[in-house]
Amino acid sequence: MNKTHQPRATSxxxxxxxxxxxxxxQSVMLTTLPSMGREAGLSEFHIAIIMSSSAFIFAIGTSFWSxxxxxxGYRKLLMVGLAGYSIGTFAFAGMWSLGxxxxxxxxxxxxxxxxxxxxxSTIMSASPPCAVGYAIRISSDQQRVGAISRVTSANNVGQLFGPVYAGALVSFGLVTPLxxxxVFTLLAFVLVWRKLPTIQTSPSLQSQTNQPTLAKPAKGITLILVLSCASIFCAMAMMQQxxxxxxxDHYGKSPVQSAQQVGIAMMLSxxxxxxxxxxVVQKARFSADNLIRIxxxxxxxxYLLMFIHQHIYTLYIAMLLMGLGMGMGYPSLAAVATSYCAPENQAKVTGYITATPAMGYILGPPLAAALYQGDIHAPFLAASVLLAVFTMIVFFLVRAKNK
Structure with missing residues (x-):
């Protein structure tokens, strides 16, 4: 038992x-992008289009790479994604420097x-589906929620460290953090290359892939869960935009001060x-269905608190609540969605799930930018309403399934 557990834990x-x-x-980029855009004379719509267009390509890419x-092989494509991220980030930062x-x-x-x-985005979109797909392949059904949570919790650590890191470096120039x-993605590339074992496709999976006529479409509830994942990232994208x-505009901060304040808010979340x-999640203290209900x-x-808040500390409380919801919501929705689908559709559903952050960022930024022109608080209300709709739909479907 220890011999098999240790390689899995290391992987x-x-x-x-x-x-x-x-x-x-990603966290550094999202923290600094509005400030960099304002400093360079770009509008809210310019920033929204950059975010939305790259997210659209990312969403298509994750499904393709999955x-x-x-x-x-997951390991090989994960290295491709990390290499593409490194080169692409350097090029993107270079354009800002030229500006x-x-x-x-x-x-x-x-x-x-x-x-x-x-x-x-075309190349870096290989990383999430390969990492999540690898984690699913080396985990049993009972271990799946914990494995997905353990891998995707990296997003939370990155959001915790990234804004603070960006806030510390922006004083040397807004583009310096980018x-x-x-360096981080290059180190990750070396680590995967040197230490991550290659896993082979199991015979059962291979036979299934050789017989596409046996594949069944994902169930309706699976598609709803995927769309629910996309909705929580759409709301998050509206907030970050x-x-x-x-x-x-509301608190009168400078671009550098704004980047630092965004960093604090994202760090709390x-x-x-x-x-x-x-x-809670990785220790399986609650079932995935119950975590979704919370x-x-x-x-x-x-998001409703963000809309009605009158003081910055209320905004920070809202960010704390958002962090709780995201920490429980995404891995639980991902685990339930991949559990409900047929085994031969697991790779497809995994691709959809890992594409949901990008799906959310396709619609979220331009919608937020449009609403922002009328009322700078409106994007927060729209995010709350969007999630309320999907909350009711998911509650109804999960209750019907459990009857």
């Missing part, structure tokens, strides 16, 4: 480190940023999310 730790490196990079990895140097400006800068970020995160500008995953209402309340 999960390596997968955690791989996703941690990319999560830090199916490719099933045949080519601040006056070499690029206005539309030229916008299109240069859009192209480099989109190209980066350049520096390339809004928060940097909100601190500037990530800390609670990570804590709930370690103390998480979705918490998220609704969190």
């Amino acid at each position: 999960l730790n390596i997968l955690f480190c791989a996703l941690l490196a990319t999560s830090i990079g 199916r490719v990895a099933k045949h080519k 601040y140097a006056g070499v690029l400006c206005g539309s030229a800068l916008f299109f240069a940023l859009l192209i480099t970020r989109s190209l980066q 350049y520096s995160v390339v 809004t928060l940097g500008f909100f601190f500037i 990530a800390a609670t999310s990570l804590s709930i995953q370690i103390l 998480a979705l209402p918490l998220l609704c309340v969190a």
